[in-house]
Amino acid sequence: MKTLGFIAFFAILGAIARYLQALVVARIMGGPFPWDILSINVMGSFAMGFLFFETLERITVSPELRTGLLTGFLGAYTTFSTYAFGALHLFERGAWFIGGAYLFGSVVLGLAATTFGAWLSRKVSRG
Numbered sequence: 739m740k741t742l743g744f745i746a747f748f749a750i751l752g753a754i755a756r757y758l759q760a761l762v763v764a765r766i767m768g769g770p771f772p773w774d775i776l777s778i779n780v781m782g783s784f785a786m787g788f789l790f791f792e793t794l795e796r797i798t799v800s801p802e803l804r805t806g807l808l809t810g811f812l813g814a815y816t817t818f819s820t821y822a823f824g825a826l827h828l829f830e831r832g833a834w835f836i837g838g839a840y841l842f843g844s845v846v847l848g849l850a851a852t853t854f855g856a857w858l859s860r861k862v863s864r865g
Contacts (some may be wrong), residue, residue: 742804745813752814782816786823 759781760774761801767773786808795805812819821844 741802741805742825743815744802748806749814752811755811756815763820778816779818782812782819783822785813785815795852836841 756778759778763774763777789807789812793799793807799807825837825841827835828840
């Protein structure tokens with residue numbers, strides 16, 4: 739139950755951080771390119787790589803706090819960091835083909851699923 743509390747608390751902070759960063763970056767950068775989302779994905783990926791190993795190898799924190807930070811905060815901030823870490827995990831174990839297939843498949847299937855979801859929503863809403 740303590741782990742769930744940490745996840746919930748840090749998820750709130752992660753969602754707020756994502757929202758505020760998106761506002762600031764969109765205001766600064768503007769234009770049609772989604773700089774806000776790119777900045778969140780890159781920052782979240784950096785934070786996942788850094789915090790995962792810092793809290794595993796260097797800094798002593800409780801497993802509940804670690805899960806709250808990595809799953810709660812970063813999960814609400816960006817799921818892209820988890821995606822990138824999953825690929826790193828495969829590559830570090832020498833599973834290059836599987837890692838590449840995971841990266842490529844996630845992007846292609848994710849885009850296909852998003853496209854299908856948008857198409858279905860438009861189709862249903864038109865009757």
